[in-house]
Amino acid sequence: MSEVFSSHRLWLLIRGDFVAGYRSLLVVFGALAGVILVAALVTQGWILFGGGFYRTFFGLALFAWGLVASSRAFRPLHDRTRNEAFLLVPASSLEKTLARLLAVTIGLASFLLAFTALVSLVVETLNLLLSGGRYSFFNPFEPAVLEWILVYFFLQSFYFLGGAWFRRAHFVKTTLALTLATAAFVAFTAVTLHVVSAGYRVDVGDVLFALGQLEGAAGIGTQAALVATALLVAAACWWIAWLRVKEVQVSDGV
Numbered sequence: 001m002s003e004v005f006s007s008h009r010l011w012l013l014i015r016g017d018f019v020a021g022y023r024s025l026l027v028v029f030g031a032l033a034g035v036i037l038v039a040a041l042v043t044q045g046w047i048l049f050g051g052g053f054y055r056t057f058f059g060l061a062l063f064a065w066g067l068v069a070s071s072r073a074f075r076p077l078h079d080r081t082r083n084e085a086f087l088l089v090p091a092s093s094l095e096k097t098l099a100r101l102l103a104v105t106i107g108l109a110s111f112l113l114a115f116t117a118l119v120s121l122v123v124e125t126l127n128l129l130l131s132g133g134r135y136s137f138f139n140p141f142e143p144a145v146l147e148w149i150l151v152y153f154f155l156q157s158f159y160f161l162g163g164a165w166f167r168r169a170h171f172v173k174t175t176l177a178l179t180l181a182t183a184a185f186v187a188f189t190a191v192t193l194h195v196v197s198a199g200y201r202v203d204v205g206d207v208l209f210a211l212g213q214l215e216g217a218a219g220i221g222t223q224a225a226l227v228a229t230a231l232l233v234a235a236a237c238w239w240i241a242w243l244r245v246k247e248v249q250v251s252d253g254v
Contacts, residue, residue, distance in 0.1 A: 009091045013099035014107075025111075032061060033119050040123050040135060054120045054138035058112060059148045066108050066152055070159040071170040073100040074241075077248060078167045093246035097164075101238060105156060109149050113140040154230045157237035164241040 036057060076086035089096065120138035127135070139145070162174030 004092050005094055010095045010098055013089070013091055013095055014102065017099060017103060028065070029115055032115070036119050037123050037126075040127055041130070052144075053135040054116055055142065055144060058116045058138065058145065061116075062109065062112055062148065062152050063155070065112075066104060066156055067159045068171055069108065070104045070156045071163045071174055073104055073160060073163045074245065075163075075170075077164070077245065087249055093249045094242060096249075097238075097242040097245050101160060101241075104160065105153055109152070113145075116140070150227070150230070154234050157234035161237040161241045161244075164244040 036054075039057070040053065076082040086096075091099075116138045117140050120135070124135055124137060158178055159171065159174050162177065163170045166173045
């Protein structure tokens, strides 16, 4: 059996984390079900939601819960009372990283998809019986739902890295770092465009036109290029998070 990766050890880690936290998950899912029921009954017929009530709920729950959970994925690594137990678990740093990554990406998204679909079926059946009208049932295979999941995976990677990197206030520090990085990128882009345009005014339309010309010359789609870039950035964040866990395990492990 490999010392670096074993699917059996990975499964045991995932199962152990689930057993340790399933009670909290049940409480959260119960609270979410109650919120959906009340919101569906109160907002029935609102134009604001239209047919996307459950799609909106799914997106809000995914981003709010997922980003916070990602930033807290490595709390035992930085908690002095649980640090030793985490490091002494007979598994490699790669397996420990993957177990938490799978939990807050594929695991969370899958559970929320199934949960939202099931709750929409139950709630809208009640809605139909009580008021004679209902929202559309949640469709987990909508293209918009997949797009939200992909965007979540991209944003999640930064908070997952922040959870491994920062010792305290993981969510707040990661959000601050992202804000500063975005501001620096925007400022750099503005200065670059000003220099390249030699003082002439350049607006958003000019930039989009240039991107369109570049797309035609390169023979690639802008959307495909953006998706590929987002995947590379996310993979880089996950990789750096693993290096961080590996560093701590080597330097502090027993």
